[in-house]
Amino acid sequence: MEPPLSTVVQPQEEKKTVEELRERLQKAMQSLKELEEMKKKLTEKRGKGIQLLARLETMEKERSIQSKNVPVIAVGYPRDGISVDSDYISLFGVAEHDRDYEI
16 A cells, blocks of 8 residues: 555655755755854944044044144254253254255
């Protein structure tokens, strides 16, 4: 006596269902992996953004301090008894040439 047709078809359908579920699981695992990579990249970019923001704030503070200091040029000769003292010196200039300017 042969088994009913429903029991023969059921293992084949079960195998098909299991295979479909495995495929869906693989896709879900791949998506999860991609999300984890994106999360890592986002965290890195946020860290860089925080560093850049801190650097920008520092540069703005330095700029605001420098803008309050009026530029002064002092030229003196030691034999005239003139001396100039400063904590630091920032020197910028322009040199002229017969054909062009250099900064």
